[in-house]
Amino acid sequence: MFGQILWWMEIATEAFILVRSIDARVYRKYLAFYIYLTVVFLIDLLRLCVLTLRPSVYTPFYWYTEFLHAGFGYAVILEIYKHALNKSPGAARIARTFLWGVLAAVILKVTWNAVSGPVWSPGTTWAALERDLRTVQAILLAGIIALLAYYVVATGRNLKGIIFGYSAYIYACVVSLAFGSLPGYGLRPGWRLVQPIAYLAALLIWSYTLWSYSPNPATETESKIERDYKLIAEKTRRALARASSFLKLGGEL
Amino acid sequence: MSQLLPYLGVSLLLLVVSALWARQLFITRKTRIELIVPQKREPTSGSTASHRDLGERIFDLVDWDFVSRNVPSEIQQMFLGERTILAISWLRRTRTRVSLLMRAHVAAVGQIADLHLATELKLAVNYLVVLTLCNLLIAWIWARGPVRTRKMVGKTLRTVARLRGAFEQLMARVSAET
Structure with a gap:
């Protein structure tokens, strides 16, 4: 019953966010x-129809559509990447290297598993596939957030909300799917509610932070950036010249 | 349960990184950090010692050799206590200066397209090593006093010199491009 309530709340919140995005022209x-x-x-609407009209096929339909849900989640990560790092070309370059590296590692792992793994059954395949998709998303998110934090990239309310909301949901997905794949855990009702609760929390975060358009803070003009950077570089060179005396001190000690 | 470790590790990484970023968003007020450097002063006969000279003086054994031979043990304890406070203060100041330097670096190079990943990683690792060494030294000096930690200070300062050397190379390349 509680699961049903959560499901209805999710559908209602999704509809609210989409309607608001059209009204506020944020989409x-x-x-x-x-x-x-x-x-x-x-x-979600299709699942509701299938559960109501053809409950016998609901379980396989759920897993097929869950794979779509996880796959389309990469669109969120691309959106974060596009908006967060478009003003920081250096950090964006590092992010691209990281993203390609993760993608290459995933392809290698999938190929290796396909070549060397035992015969797998459909029941465990979809859950394991979703778990792995979500894990890769978690790695990509952690990398992008680390770059945002390290380079102190300015972000607006919208982007912060998208990042925090989706990160919370992915975190819950990875943990619950990892434990859910263990024998004996998958049947516990509590574990089945972790993902819906986390997704509802993400939806509520998005409802608040995407209420209206809030762009990332604008960076300075190119000429001012160049001037500030030269000033900083000159000051840093002077600081390094003083600090170069540490070389002698380190040798003496 | 061991098959859970990679997934729990990844989720923990995401949680920690998100928490650190959230903390930074609450604490950081400025998006661009300027490196505040004291104005250069002309040397005079009674000028204040530089940061390096202070470090040499604090960890030098000449004062301790004199104190340990010529004064009662109570004065020796007072000397060690005062010198411990000075040493910890100097290390904290070194840590702050290196952190400011690093923050200025990331604020500046974030706008540059031609970042070198290897150099950035090297700087980041060296920076973490310096921070870790400074914190360990502070704890060690607090526990054992400055006299016994002289050798560890030498290692810290050599690591700081390596960090600054790598940073100088990066700045030289960046300034050649601009």
Whole structure:
């Protein structure tokens, strides 16, 4: 019963966010994110129809659509990457290297598993696949957030909300799916509620932070950046010249 | 349960990184950090010692050799106590200066397209090593006093010199491009 209530609340919140995005014209600013949300909303409505009209096929239908849900989640990560690092070309370059590196590692692992793994059954396959997809998303998110923190990239309320909301949901997904794949854990009712509760929390965060358009703070003009950087570089060179005396001190000690 | 470790590790990484970023968002008031450097002063006969000279003086054994031979043990304890406070203060100041330097670096190079990943990683690792050494030294000096930690201070200062050397190379390359 509680699960049903959660499900209805999710559908209602998704509809609210989508309607508000059209009203406030925010959907154009974060198109990939709202495509993801629209897909998830339609999936939820389809699942409701299938559960009502054809309950016997609900379980396989759920896993097929859950794979879509996880796959479209990469659109959120692309949206974060696009908006967070478009003003920081250096950090964006490092992020691209990191993203390609993770993708290459995933492809290698999948290929290795396909070549060397035992015969797998459908029941465990979809859950394990979703778990692995979410884990890769968690790694990508952690990398992007680390870059944002390290380079002190300025972000607006919208982007912060998208990042924190989706991170909370992915964190809950990875933990619950990892434990859920253990024998004996999958049948416990409590574990089945972790993902819906986390997703509802993410939706509520997005409802608040995406209420209106709030862009990332603008950076200075290019000429001012160049001037500030030269000033900082000159000051740093002077600081390094003084600090170069540490070389002698280190040798003496 | 061991098959859970990679997944729990990744989720913990995401949680920690998100928490650190959230903390930074609450604490940071400025998006760009300027490196505040004291104005250069002309040397005079009674000028204040530089940061390096202070470090040499604090950890030098000449004063301790004199105190340990010529004064009662109560005065020796007072000397060690005062010198411990000075040493910890100097290390904290070194840590702050290196942190300011690093923050200025990331604020500046974030706008540059041609970042070198290897250099950035090297700087980040060296920075973490310096921070760790400074914190360990502070704890060690607090526990054992400055006299016994002289050798560890030498290692810290050599690591700081390596960090600054790597940073100088990066700045030289960046300034050549600008």
